[in-house]
Amino acid sequence: MPAIPAIPADFSGFVVIVKRDCATCQLIAPVLQQLVATADCLVYSQDDPAFPPDLPAVRDDRELEVSYRLDIEIVPTIIRAEAGVESQRLVGWNRKDWRALSNNSALGAGLAACSPGCGSKTVDPGMPEKLAYKFGDTKLQARRIEVAPLQDEHELAFERGWSDGLPVVPPTEDRVLRMLAGTTRAPDEIVGVVPPDFAACSVEKVAINAVMAGCKPAYLPVVLAAVAAACRDEFCMHGVLATTYFAAPIVIVNGPIAREIGMNSAHNVLGQGNRANATIGRALQLVIRNVGGGKPGGVDRATLGQPGKIGFCFAEREQDSYWESLSVERGFSPDQSTVTLFAGGGVHALGDQKSREPESLTRSLATLLRGLHHAKLYGGPDALLVISPEHMRVFREARWSKALFRKALAQELVIDAGRILAGEAGIAEGMPKRAAGGRVAKFREGGLQIVHAGGGAGMWSAAILGWAASGARGSVPVTVPVKS
Amino acid sequence: MKHLLDPTSEAQPAQRQMLPRPQSLAGKRVALLDISKPRGDVFLDQLEAKLGSLGVATLRYSKPTFARVAPAELRQRIISECDLVIEALAD
Numbered sequence: 001m002p003a004i005p006a007i008p009a010d011f012s013g014f015v016v017i018v019k020r021d022c023a024t025c026q027l028i029a030p031v032l033q034q035l036v037a038t039a040d041c042l043v044y045s046q047d048d049p050a051f052p053p054d055l056p057a058v059r060d061d062r063e064l065e066v067s068y069r070l071d072i073e074i075v076p077t078i079i080r081a082e083a084g085v086e087s088q089r090l091v092g093w094n095r096k097d098w099r100a101l102s103n104n105s106a107l108g109a110g111l112a113a114c115s116p117g118c119g120s121k122t123v124d125p126g127m128p129e130k131l132a133y134k135f136g137d138t139k140l141q142a143r144r145i146e147v148a149p150l151q152d153e154h155e156l157a158f159e160r161g162w163s164d165g166l167p168v169v170p171p172t173e174d175r176v177l178r179m180l181a182g183t184t185r186a187p188d189e190i191v192g193v194v195p196p197d198f199a200a201c202s203v204e205k206v207a208i209n210a211v212m213a214g215c216k217p218a219y220l221p222v223v224l225a226a227v228a229a230a231c232r233d234e235f236c237m238h239g240v241l242a243t244t245y246f247a248a249p250i251v252i253v254n255g256p257i258a259r260e261i262g263m264n265s266a267h268n269v270l271g272q273g274n275r276a277n278a279t280i281g282r283a284l285q286l287v288i289r290n291v292g293g294g295k296p297g298g299v300d301r302a303t304l305g306q307p308g309k310i311g312f313c314f315a316e317r318e319q320d321s322y323w324e325s326l327s328v329e330r331g332f333s334p335d336q337s338t339v340t341l342f343a344g345g346g347v348h349a350l351g352d353q354k355s356r357e358p359e360s361l362t363r364s365l366a367t368l369l370r371g372l373h374h375a376k377l378y379g380g381p382d383a384l385l386v387i388s389p390e391h392m393r394v395f396r397e398a399r400w401s402k403a404l405f406r407k408a409l410a411q412e413l414v415i416d417a418g419r420i421l422a423g424e425a426g427i428a429e430g431m432p433k434r435a436a437g438g439r440v441a442k443f444r445e446g447g448l449q450i451v452h453a454g455g456g457a458g459m460w461s462a463a464i465l466g467w468a469a470s471g472a473r474g475s476v477p478v479t480v481p482v483k484s
Numbered sequence: 485m486k487h488l489l490d491p492t493s494e495a496q497p498a499q500r501q502m503l504p505r506p507q508s509l510a511g512k513r514v515a516l517l518d519i520s521k522p523r524g525d526v527f528l529d530q531l532e533a534k535l536g537s538l539g540v541a542t543l544r545y546s547k548p549t550f551a552r553v554a555p556a557e558l559r560q561r562i563i564s565e566c567d568l569v570i571e572a573l574a575d
Contacts, residue, residue: 143489149485172486172487199495205493238553286491293493469551
């Protein structure tokens with residue numbers, strides 16, 4: 001169907017857009033009769049070509065193509081055109097303005113002096129996306145999958161293997177177009193190459209999976225950043241997926257966007273109940289599953305996995321933290337929104353309700369960290385330490401900076417290798433014999449990330465275990481800025 | 485008719501056909517690939533001795549890390565130097 005020009009190239013006169021379901025349009029029906037009698041007019045009706053009555057040749061715009069192309073938001077709208085070019089436009093009814101526009105001082109005598117218009121049908125709920133798809137320049141590239149008349153669209157998504165086991169929101173064109181409104185980036189821009197199939201992933205494909213995950217359009221920039229981070233070589237998503245270990249991409253959001261989209265950084269921060277937290281992490285996992293082709297039992301060879309593999313995303317509690325945030329520590333300014341990806345497993349708890357001195361609490365936290373992975377293995381997985389507000393208070397009251405805490409903690413996390421050699425303490429597992437005589441650190445340099453999060457009450461903190469292959473030989477945490 | 489948009493890459497990897505199994509190792513050169521997991525070398529040492537006693541030529545290779553796919557350079561070297569690969573997986 002060839003696109004119709006909104007205003008014919010040689011047309012000079014008035015273009016008027018009305019609809020029957022608008023009291024102001026009905027009010028000005030006599031005005032249009034006056035106008036048509038004295039000037040060239042194109043009158044388009046959005047809902048009923050028999051309206052306005054007694055007017056010759058009202059044009060049918062029930063498809064809304066002309067209204068869409070003229071960017072009509074309110075009816076009635078009157079546009080003055082000269083040789084096909086718009087020179088002036090008025091919305092609603094204002095006798096003085098209409099008389100000036102039409103140069104007709106008798107127009108609308110006896111009518112109310114003014115009356116506001118109604119919403120154009122082009123801005124009905126869901127309509128902008130439908131019209132953008134039908135008439136706009138934004139064309140989606142994705143293959144269309146037909147849903148048969150008696151087929152359940154949710155079951156179709158399961159049958160096609162698109163789901164992580166939970167229902168997905170069916171990715172219709174309308175929903176995907178609404179999702180794409182969440183970013184200024186072009187739908188065909190490539191965000192990254194997603195392992196394990198190393199498939200190029202467009203903004204559009206990310207949007208489709210974000211719809212399925214249940215995201216709002218405002219979350220899309222965060223999802224795009226998370227996908228870009230997962231595709232970075234140093235994150236090693238292929239290995240994170242293929243490992244028999246517990247690791248999965250954990251998404252930590254810093255900066256203003258976390259507040260803007262309503263992310264949870266407080267009570268139950270690592271749990272359920274917040275839409276942004278729950279769906280952003282899930283969207284990333286669906287991209288890896290659907291675009292990358294990474295599925296459990298396929299390239300995902302996890303022995304046990306962990307519940308966070310459905311999606312694991314949270315925001316750092318920055319507003320009342322005593323320490324610089326994770327992203328600031330990693331070189332970004334506090335007002336820059338970022339996404340950090342950490343290849344992590346399950347959550348390990350530390351309860352310490354007695355420590356009121358930072359030295360005591362640091363030693364406590366070290367007991368938790370030393371036991372991760374295996375108490376007799378050092379230099380293995382990285383870790384992510386989540387300090388709760390009540391534990392943070394201990395450091396704040398003692399004026400311990402993050403750097404001071406890191407230094408004290410590092411001293412607690414070094415041990416004589418001889419004490420944890422393979423076979424020691426009646427346990428075959430342990431450090432190799434060649435390490436005997438030396439001192440070993442629990443974590444590699446840069447292998448411990450620290451964030452502040454959680455509800456205001458509870459002297460609990462948590463450690464999230466990293467991947468067994470952490471560091472340059474496997475995965476390192478990746479931080480990327482969030483682009484609009 | 486309602487439609488949904490395909491969330492996948494739409495590029496199903498082409499089904500790879502396995503090469504026919506060789507009838508004999510005579511005259512073939514076998515790559516022994518250690519992916520750098522613990523004790524992979526123990527397994528490959530045994531195979532190397534066994535194949536050597538049968539008069540089969542072997543060459544040893546290893547991946548820099550088991551956590552990542554083999555670098556393209558290593559894959560190409562194996563392809564150009566050998567006819568078969570035996571890979572020691574897992575520990």
